[in-house]
Amino acid sequence: MVSDFRKKKLLHVFTAFFDTNKSGSIDKKDFELAAEKIAKLRGWKEGDAPYKKVQESLTAIWNGLQSGADADKDGQVSVDEWNTMWENFSKNPAGAAEWQRLYAKFIFELEDASNDGAIDSEEFSSVYASLGLDKAEAVAAFGKMAQGKPNITWQQFQVLWNEYFASEDVNAPGNFIFGKTNF
Numbered sequence: 508m509v510s511d512f513r514k515k516k517l518l519h520v521f522t523a524f525f526d527t528n529k530s531g532s533i534d535k536k537d538f539e540l541a542a543e544k545i546a547k548l549r550g551w552k553e554g555d556a557p558y559k560k561v562q563e564s565l566t567a568i569w570n571g572l573q574s575g576a577d578a579d580k581d582g583q584v585s586v587d588e589w590n591t592m593w594e595n596f597s598k599n600p601a602g603a604a605e606w607q608r609l610y611a612k613f614i615f616e617l618e619d620a621s622n623d624g625a626i627d628s629e630e631f632s633s634v635y636a637s638l639g640l641d642k643a644e645a646v647a648a649f650g651k652m653a654q655g656k657p658n659i660t661w662q663q664f665q666v667l668w669n670e671y672f673a674s675e676d677v678n679a680p681g682n683f684i685f686g687k688t689n690f
C-alpha cells in the first residue's frame with residue numbers, strides 16, 4: 508500500500524514532470540512536448556546536437572517507463588499504474604530500473620547548466636519554472652533540500668532522489684527535490 512503522503516509526492520511528479528500535456532495520463536506525446544520546453548529554455552533549435560541528445564534520452568526514458576509500468580498495454584501510463592511501479596521501486600531503490608537511473612541523471616544534468624557537477628538554487632529553480640512550476644516555491648524547496656549548502660552534488664542528489672520516492676518521513680530533505688515545499 509502506498510501511503511497518502513507518498514501518493515501526493517508521486518502525483519506531483521506525474522502531473523508536473525511527466526504528464527506534460529495535462530491529459531491525465533502519460534504517453535509518448537508528453538515526452539515530445541517536454542523536449543520542446545527544454546529546447547526553448549536552452550535556446551536550442553530543431554536539429555541542434557544537445558536537442559537531439561535530450562530527445563534520445565527522453566525516448567529511452569519513455570520506452571523504459573512504458574515497458575515497466577503500462578500493465579494493461581494501452582500505450583498510456585495511468586496514475587494507478589504509476590503508483591504501483593513506484594511502490595515496487597520503494598521496496599528496493601538500489602534495484603532501480605535502467606530508465607529510472609537515466610531519468611535521475613537526466614534531471615540532474617538538465618539542472619546543472621554550468622556543467623560543474625553540482626546544482627545551485629538558480630539552476631534548480633529556473634529549470635522547474637520552465638516546466639511550469641512556481642519559481643519562488645522552487646527556490647524555497649532548494650533551501651529546504653540543501654539545508655544550508657550552496658549546491659548539491661550528483662552523489663547527494665541520488666540519496667535525495669531515493670528519499671523522495673521511498674521515504675515516509677515528512678521532514679526528509681529529499682521531499683523537496685521536485686520543487687514543491689509541502690504535500
Ligand SMILES: [Ca+2]
Nearest residue numbers: 526530532533
Ligand atoms: Ca499526457
Ligand SMILES: [Ca+2]
Nearest residue numbers: 577581583584
Ligand atoms: Ca496503461
